[in-house]
Each structure stands twice: as structure tokens, then as C-alpha cells.
Amino acid sequence: MGMFDPFQIWRETLTLIEGEINSLASRKMETAEFAQAANQFNKVSLGMQHVLERSLASVLRRLELPSRTEVDALACAVQRIEDKLDQLTPAPVKPSHALRPTRTRRPPPNVAKAATKPVKRTRKPVTPPAAQEE
Amino acid sequence: MASTHTGRGKSPTFTGRLCTEVERMIKRRVKGLEYLGSPGPAVGTTPRTLLHRRGTLSLYRYQATCSDVYRVPLLLVMATTNKAYIFDLAERQSLIAYLLGRGYDIYVMDWNAPTRVEQQLRIEDYVLDFIPDCIGRVQADAGVEEVTLLGYCMGGVLSTLYAALHADGPLKNLVCFTTPVDWSQMSWSRGIANQRYFEVDRLVDRVGIIPAGMIMNAIDLQRPAGRIAGQLRLWDNLWNDAYVRNHRMMMRWGRDSLPLAGEYYRQIIKELMWKNSLLEGGLCIAGQAVDLAKVRVPLLHIIAEHDTLVPPACAQPLVAAAGSADKQEIILPGGHVSLVAGPAAKKRMWPALDEWLGQRSM
Numbered sequence: 001m002g003m004f005d006p007f008q009i010w011r012e013t014l015t016l017i018e019g020e021i022n023s024l025a026s027r028k029m030e031t032a033e034f035a036q037a038a039n040q041f042n043k044v045s046l047g048m049q050h051v052l053e054r055s056l057a058s059v060l061r062r063l064e065l066p067s068r069t070e071v072d073a074l075a076c077a078v079q080r081i082e083d084k085l086d087q088l089t090p091a092p093v094k095p096s097h098a099l100r101p102t103r104t105r106r107p108p109p110n111v112a113k114a115a116t117k118p119v120k121r122t123r124k125p126v127t128p129p130a131a132q133e134e
Numbered sequence: 135m136a137s138t139h140t141g142r143g144k145s146p147t148f149t150g151r152l153c154t155e156v157e158r159m160i161k162r163r164v165k166g167l168e169y170l171g172s173p174g175p176a177v178g179t180t181p182r183t184l185l186h187r188r189g190t191l192s193l194y195r196y197q198a199t200c201s202d203v204y205r206v207p208l209l210l211v212m213a214t215t216n217k218a219y220i221f222d223l224a225e226r227q228s229l230i231a232y233l234l235g236r237g238y239d240i241y242v243m244d245w246n247a248p249t250r251v252e253q254q255l256r257i258e259d260y261v262l263d264f265i266p267d268c269i270g271r272v273q274a275d276a277g278v279e280e281v282t283l284l285g286y287c288m289g290g291v292l293s294t295l296y297a298a299l300h301a302d303g304p305l306k307n308l309v310c311f312t313t314p315v316d317w318s319q320m321s322w323s324r325g326i327a328n329q330r331y332f333e334v335d336r337l338v339d340r341v342g343i344i345p346a347g348m349i350m351n352a353i354d355l356q357r358p359a360g361r362i363a364g365q366l367r368l369w370d371n372l373w374n375d376a377y378v379r380n381h382r383m384m385m386r387w388g389r390d391s392l393p394l395a396g397e398y399y400r401q402i403i404k405e406l407m408w409k410n411s412l413l414e415g416g417l418c419i420a421g422q423a424v425d426l427a428k429v430r431v432p433l434l435h436i437i438a439e440h441d442t443l444v445p446p447a448c449a450q451p452l453v454a455a456a457g458s459a460d461k462q463e464i465i466l467p468g469g470h471v472s473l474v475a476g477p478a479a480k481k482r483m484w485p486a487l488d489e490w491l492g493q494r495s496m
Contacts (some may be wrong), residue, residue, distance in 0.1 A: 005148075007155055011370065014363055021359035026442070029355060030321050035328035038355075043333065046340055069250075076249040083188055101198045103205040103278065105237040107492035 148488065152473040161406035163331075178219030180231050186271055190255065190395070193268045193282055194218075195275060196230055196240040204495035206306045207239040207276040209268060211289035214260070214398070215349055217390045218244035218377045220475050221286075223383050231473060232484045238495065241272045243289075247304060248395045256393035257402075258420045261295045269304065280306035282495060285349040286474065287312050287400075287444060290435075292414070294452065301411040307432045309487065309493045310452060312444045312470055317407045319348040319448035327407055334403045338396040344355055346391040356442055359439055380477070387471075411456070415490035434490045438473035462490065 028034050057067045066074070186193040210230075212218035221231040221242065230240055241265065248255060268279050282303055285293030290313025297308045300351045317323055326332065338344070354361060364381070371377040409418035417424040433456050446465060453463040466473060466482045473483055 005151055007151070012367060013376040018363040020305045022357045022442075025358045026321060026356060029325040031325075032328065035331045036328050039328075039333065040329040042337070046337065050340065072210070072250055076251050077395055079189070079249060080251065086187065101201050101239070103199070103203055103239070103276075105202045105204045106496055107489075 139357075144287050159372040162369070163380070165372050165375070166210040166268065169378060169466070174211070174386050175224060177224065177377050177383055177386065178222045178224070179215075180222045180228055180234070182242075183285065185275060186268070187246075188264075188267075189244050190251050191264050191268070192244045192246060193244045194244060196242070198239055199231075199234040200237045203239045204492065205236055205278060206280050206282050206495040207241060207278065208233065208282045208284055208491070208495070209228075210240065210242045210294050211265065211283060212242065212244055213287035213289045214245055214292075214394060215288065215392055216245075217387065218242050220387055220471065223475050224379070227380070227383075227475060227477070227480070229484055232480065233488070236488050236492070238491070241268070241275075243268050245392055246303045246344060247346075247392050249340065253396045256397045257292070257295070261396070261419055265292060265296045266300075269333065272439050281303050281311065282307040282491065283370075286310040287311060287314070287470070291315075291406070291446070292428060294426070295412075295417075295419060295424055297424055298424050298430060299419060299428075300426045301430055302391075305431045307434070307491065308436045308458075309427060309491065311435070311474060312438050312441055312449055313435060313452055314444045314448045315452040315455065316404075316410065316413045316448050316450075318410045320407070321356060322352065322445075323407045323410075326355065326388050327403055329408045332403070333398055337444070338400045342396050344394040344396060344399045346393045349394065350388065350391050353443065384475075389466055397485070413455065426452070427457035429456040430458050432494050433458040433465045433485070436473065436487065437463065437465045438466050438468045438470055440468060441470045443470040443472070460481060460494075461474055464490075 038055045039075075057069075150466070181225065182194045183197070185190060185195050210221060212221075222228045225231065230242070233240055263271040265283075269283075272281050273279060281304060283293040283296065285291070285308075290310035293308060293376055294310060294313060294315075314320060323329075327334075368378065368381050371381075405411050405417055409416060411428070412424065415423075415425070433453065435449065435452050437446050439442075439446060441449075452461065453461050464486055468476055468478060468482070473479060
């Protein structure tokens with residue numbers, strides 16, 4: 001019989017609660033009500049974001065400062081120029097193949113009997129995604 | 135006092151166990167301050183060279199560590215939502231370092247955040263432009279015709295599409311990690327991306343580029359207790375340097391998630407998720423119909439048994455649908471990320487991959 005260990009019990013309880021919450025959430029997430037609510041939330045937050053961005057852009061314009069979108073566009077333009085320059089620059093001379101490894105390697109003869117024993121299963125039923133490490 | 139230094143569960147008495155916890159508590163205080171004041175561990179440190187960069191695409195070559203490598207080079211295609219350093223997290227936690235040590239010549243297609251001008255990128259651009267471009271560059275650099283493609287998650291989808299549309303070569307093998315094929319099995323298709331409620335056109339037209347945070351929040355929704363439980367476990371394990379290091383690397387990788395080009399996202403939702411056209415047929419890439427039966431190269435699909443993002447039922451139809459004569463599916467314990475980079479990956483997945491790939495890379 002194992003020794004009473006409150007710390008270990010606490011850790012096991014944490015794993016158990018996490019698994020329960022996650023599996024409950026997974027079930028709820030697949031309901032139409034959740035999908036509807038989540039998308040309603042997305043719609044509202046997108047709308048708010050849009051209004052906020054427009055207001056900020058207006059303020060920045062008055063202050064004669066570039067907005068983040070404009071800075072992003074500028075960065076993109078610089079990146080495009082860099083990419084074009086890379087394409088125009090002649091490719092570096094290919095290093096001699098003498099310096100590169102040879103390509104004659106073969107697997108060791110005992111590889112087929114390697115100690116690795118992967119679990120090979122096909123058409124296995126799906127395990128409930130409870131408390132699993134992601 | 136020896137008992138206080140033993141690992142968890144080894145202390146013979148309750149007093150010994152208590153001593154261990156007190157010791158850990160003291161260490162937590164000290165190391166907690168270190169945690170707050172120190173930068174995270176370095177990631178992706180294996181030497182590599184940038185061969186090509188074009189907007190969202192970067193192609194890297196890793197420096198071979200063996201004097202004799204397999205003839206066929208290996209091109210890794212990362213999922214488009216994340217950085218490829220998950221393949222090369224740390225010195226003893228690097229799939230790339232492992233494969234280099236086993237004699238593979240490795241190239242990686244990594245992604246940068248798409249810019250505004252790239253918001254129009256579509257699946258076609260990835261499958262018919264970026265991947266063929268990189269394969270051509272790998273062929274030129276390595277000096278060989280055949281290349282093995284290895285795709286992770288959405289990178290696996292893109293690699294599979296490429297393989298299906300280029301049945302005449304130059305692919306030698308196709309390896310997929312946790313690649314979704316039957317999208318109807320993803321909980322997203324019934325939940326947050328439910329066709330009846332999700333207005334993907336409105337979203338894409340409004341934002342252009344789908345923010346990384348939005349994608350990560352949708353992923354977190356599947357495991358809402360995961361973040362807070364992770365923080366509690368971090369506090370509990372603050373005394374343990376290896377745990378803290380691993381936690382910080384994983385958190386950093388999660389934070390470094392990438393936004394997605396809007397048109398690409400729209401296609402994923404409408405074509406793959408709503409129509410399930412990759413499995414059920416009807417998917418056209420630049421006018422070419424995609425038929426998984428046209429994948430004829432040797433195929434290996436490694437699936438994570440406890441994957442909540444791409445459940446096994448979502449990934450398993452790939453091997454069944456592919457037309458390859460030489461095909462294998464391996465289901466290993468682990469989650470979507472731990473399959474590739476978790477502490478157990480080096481004992482389970484990496485040797486299984488090496489065993490399969492070595493024999494087909496000559």
C-alpha cells in the first residue's frame with residue numbers, strides 16, 4: 001500500500017480537473033449554441049476593432065504620424081526591394097562538392113531489428129481527448 | 135538526509151517526503167527569481183545556412199555532421215502557422231540534430247509572417263510554387279534528382295497535395311506527421327468554424343491577414359484549462375531546471391505562432407473543412423483535380439495517439455487513400471507537438487522515422 005502523499009494527491013487532482021474541464025469544453029464547443037455565440041462575439045469584436053482602428057487612424061493623421069498599417073506597408077515595400085535585390089544578385093559560387101559529404105551511406109545492417117518498437121495500429125478508435133498533452 | 139535528494143515517490147517515509155517538498159519550496163523561491171530575471175533558453179541552435187528567402191518562405195540547409203550521408207536529401211515542410219525550430223528545439227531535443235547524426239542531408243522550408251501583399255496567397259502558391267521552387271533548389275544544391283518530403287501537420291497537407299499533383303517525380307518518399315485528411319473529424323468543423331455560423335468571408339475581407347492570436351485562441355479553446363494548469367505545473371516544478379527550460383522553449387514556440395494569408399485561410403475553411411474535399415474529392419488546385427490515389431511514392435504517416443488538434447480519426451484516412459504500394463501508418467503515444475519534440479520523441483518517433491527512412495534514402 002502506498003504512503004499517504006498529499007502533494008502527489010494534489011498533482012493528480014490537478015490533472016484530473018484539467019482533463020474534466022477540457023473534455024467538458026470540447027463537448028460544449030461542438031454545440032450549435034457555442035458556435036453561434038463564438039461567432040457573434042467575433043463579429044462584435046471585429047466591428048469594434050474596425051471602429052477603433054478608424055478612430056486611431058484619424059488621430060494619427062491629425063498628428064501627422066504614420067499608422068501601423070502604413071508602417072507595415074512601408075516594411076513590405078522594403079522587403080520586396082530586398083527580395084528583388086536577392087534575385088538580381090548573382091548566386092554565390094557553389095562550394096566544391098569535395099567539401100561536402102559523400103552520398104553513399106547505407107543503413108546499418110541491424111536497422112530492421114532496431115530496438116524501437118513503435119505501436120503500429122491501424123483503424124484504431126479515437127481516444128477521448130481528455131487530459132492529454134498537446 | 136539522503137531521502138530528501140531522491141526523485142519523486144522514492145522517499146521512504148512521510149517525513150522524508152515532507153523534507154523533499156520543503157527543499158523544493160526553497161528552490162522554487164530562488165529559481166522563481168531567476169525565472170523572472172533571465173532570458174529564455176536559446177532555440178534552433180544547430181548550424182544552418184539560409185539558401186533562399188522570398189516573402190513568407192525561407193529555405194535553410196543544415197550543416198551535415200557525417201562525412202557520408204544518404205543519397206536522397208530530406209526537405210522538411212513546416213506547418214504554416216508555426217516556426218520550424220520545433221524540429222530543433224535544443225541540443226538533446228532536436229529532431230534535426232538527431233537526423234543529421236544518423237546521416238541525413240537536411241533542408242527545411244520555414245515560414246515568415248505573410249505581409250500585406252501576400253494576403254492573396256492561396257494553397258496553389260504553396261503547392262505549385264513554393265514547394266517546387268524549394269525542391270529545385272535542393273536538387274541543385276545537393277546535386278541529386280530525388281528528394282524526400284517530410285511535412286508536419288498543415289505542411290503535411292501541402293506535401294501530400296504536391297505528391298498527388300506530381301506523380302511523375304522527383305519525389306522519392308513522402309513522410310507526414312499528424313496530417314489532417316478527414317477534416318469532418320476535427321471538432322472545429324462542428325464548433326467554432328461551423329459553416330452555419332462562421333462568416334469566413336466577412337472575417338477575411340475585413341482583416342486580410344488572419345492574426346496569429348486568433349488562431350492560437352481557437353486552439354486554446356479546445357483545452358481551456360491547459361494554460362492555467364500549465365502555469366500551476368510550472369510553479370510546482372520551478373525547482374526542476376530541465377522542466378522549466380522545456381516549458382519556456384515550448385511557450386516561446388507557441389508565442390512565435392504565425393499569422394495566415396487570408397485567401398489561404400478562406401480556402402482551408404471552405405474547401406478542406408466545410409467540403410472535406412481532400413478526402414471526399416472535388417479539391418482543385420489551379421484547375422488540377424487532387425486525387426490522393428495518385429500519391430504513389432513510399433509513404434509513412436506518423437500519428438499522435440492523444441492528438442486533440444488532429445485526432446487519429448482525422449489523420450488515418452491518408453494511408454488508406456494513398457495509391458502507394460509501399461505505405462505505413464504508425465500511431466505513437468503523444469500529443470500533436472510532443473510527438474515531434476517532447477522528451478519521449480527521441481525514444482519513440484525519431485528512431486521509428488530513421489528506421490523507415492534510412493532504407494528508402496539510398
